[in-house]
């Protein structure tokens with residue numbers, strides 16, 4: 597188990613576009629170890645996901661997992677997913693206003709508009725191909741992680757900077773209203 601250092605906003609590597617990996621490369625010990633490190637680092641930090649550039653590796657790989665997460669107790673569960681070379685397609689124009697945080701942006705949250713219905717195509721760690729529809733907050737989590745592969749942080753998409761809060765101030769002033777709104781949304785959308 598290797599928990600790697602998570603890069604923080606300001607590190608230029610977080611702003612690079614990551615490259616795709618080939619199936620041969622993916623099978624290598626080096627790439628498989630990287631995936632194990634991503635999982636270990638994500639879990640140690642209680643993240644809902646992490647992308648390879650967040651640990652300084654500029655390849656298009658992200659891991660996602662939501663499992664009774666104390667950072668995001670309202671998020672529907674997502675089984676451990678390894679997304680290699682993921683491609684997202686927006687299925688319609690429906691958007692939801694989601695309060696997000698990021699392991700690379702310590703102690704900050706803000707509101708971002710995310711597509712509610714997306715199609716995502718990716719390989720798992722063994723190169724098996726997936727083509728899935730994701731909805732609701734789960735779709736938002738995928739969009740957040742996949743943005744990292746293009747050097748994009750949630751901060752870039754905060755449309756109203758007055759929604760920026762520290763985690764402590766979020767708990768104090770904003771959590772109750774957000775939980776109420778997003779719980780209604782999750783019940784309606786189902787994920």
Ligand code: ZN
Nearest residue numbers: 697698699700
């Ligand atoms: Zn992030």
